[in-house]
Amino acid sequence: MGSPRAVVEINDLVKQYGDLRALDGVSLTVGEGEIVVLLGLSGSGKSTLLRHIDQLDLPTSGSIRVLGQDVPALRGKALRRLRSRVGVIFQQFELVGSLSVLENVLTGALSTVAGPRLGVWSYPRSLRTTALGHLERVGLAGREHQRADTLSGGQQQRVAIARALMQSPEILLADEPVASLDPESSKQVMDLIREIGRERGLTVLCSLHQVELAMSWGDRLVGLQGGRVVLDTPTAGLERESVMRVYGAEAYEAYEAYEASEVSEAAEVSDVSDVSQQPAQTVGQAAQ
Numbered sequence: 001m002g003s004p005r006a007v008v009e010i011n012d013l014v015k016q017y018g019d020l021r022a023l024d025g026v027s028l029t030v031g032e033g034e035i036v037v038l039l040g041l042s043g044s045g046k047s048t049l050l051r052h053i054d055q056l057d058l059p060t061s062g063s064i065r066v067l068g069q070d071v072p073a074l075r076g077k078a079l080r081r082l083r084s085r086v087g088v089i090f091q092q093f094e095l096v097g098s099l100s101v102l103e104n105v106l107t108g109a110l111s112t113v114a115g116p117r118l119g120v121w122s123y124p125r126s127l128r129t130t131a132l133g134h135l136e137r138v139g140l141a142g143r144e145h146q147r148a149d150t151l152s153g154g155q156q157q158r159v160a161i162a163r164a165l166m167q168s169p170e171i172l173l174a175d176e177p178v179a180s181l182d183p184e185s186s187k188q189v190m191d192l193i194r195e196i197g198r199e200r201g202l203t204v205l206c207s208l209h210q211v212e213l214a215m216s217w218g219d220r221l222v223g224l225q226g227g228r229v230v231l232d233t234p235t236a237g238l239e240r241e242s243v244m245r246v247y248g249a250e251a252y253e254a255y256e257a258y259e260a261s262e263v264s265e266a267a268e269v270s271d272v273s274d275v276s277q278q279p280a281q282t283v284g285q286a287a288q
């Protein structure tokens with residue numbers, strides 16, 4: 001079997017904001033159906049990179065081809081067409097809190113219906129049926145008439161996933177989708193994104209800053225530091241030590257010190273069952 005078709009091809013991408021170089025020569029090729037995590041500290045350039053994929057931002061230099069299109073050159077209808085093929089999930093869900101769950105999901109299909117829409121009944125029945133199907137898939141059957149702002153964070157992110165599915169996207173971009181969720185909801189939402197990605201053969205790019213989650217979730221992990229790719233590796237067999245290098249020398253030393261202290265404590269206390277949960281959070285916090 002040959003390699004999968006490249007759906008995202010980024011070459012030597014530079015993004016300069018005034019004096020700040022947010023992306024400093026990023027090259028990245030992602031194949032169809034690949035599930036990729038972007039990992040890095042706050043400010044390393046993850047969101048900026050994702051924003052270039054559907055032209056929410058324009059590069060200073062370098063090239064970006066997505067689904068065969070030269071993204072920075074797209075305008076008008078061609079740009080809308082590309083964006084309709086790229087679903088996006090944000091950290092803060094970006095739902096309209098006062099609208100029902102179903103209407104929020106239906107807004108994901110706005111680009112396919114002519115003119116403005118108000119209320120779920122203004123959408124064609126076929127779209128309502130599709131939206132209900134997506135809500136069922138994300139585990140929210142029966143919640144369709146509830147106001148979106150009465151749901152928990154994890155449920156709201158599920159609504160956002162269902163909304164993205166209304167576009168029948170080929171690519172899914174998720175920018176820190178679980179940054180504002182508790183660990184249990186985070187895991188559920190991340191599992192759901194991966195399952196849906198696999199079921200539909202979507203290419204998924206997801207930014208995260210939780211090391212443990214990033215290591216176990218995707219097919220491939222791309223580490224960013226100061227706008228550069230410093231790690232690009234399959235996740236299978238990946239050691240945490242390699243991943244920690246994404247966080248730079250200072251954070252890595254904090255991580256090593258933490259590990260060493262845990263090892264000496266473990267010699268005194270026999271129960272070390274939750275040790276694996278600690279270093280990522282500690283280092284992530286120390287480094288931010």
Ligand SMILES: Nc1ncnc2c1ncn2[C@@H]1O[C@H](COP(=O)(O)OP(=O)(O)OP(=O)(O)O)[C@@H](O)[C@H]1O
Nearest residue numbers: 017020022040041042043044045046047048049209
């Ligand atoms: N529109 C902008 N104008 C000026 N600077 C910006 C802009 N967008 C991003 N930056 C800067 O670019 C750098 C990279 O930001 P970016 O949001 O891509 O990082 P990130 O890795 O996604 O961080 P986080 O995990 O906090 O979301 C940061 O220093 C940020 O302040």
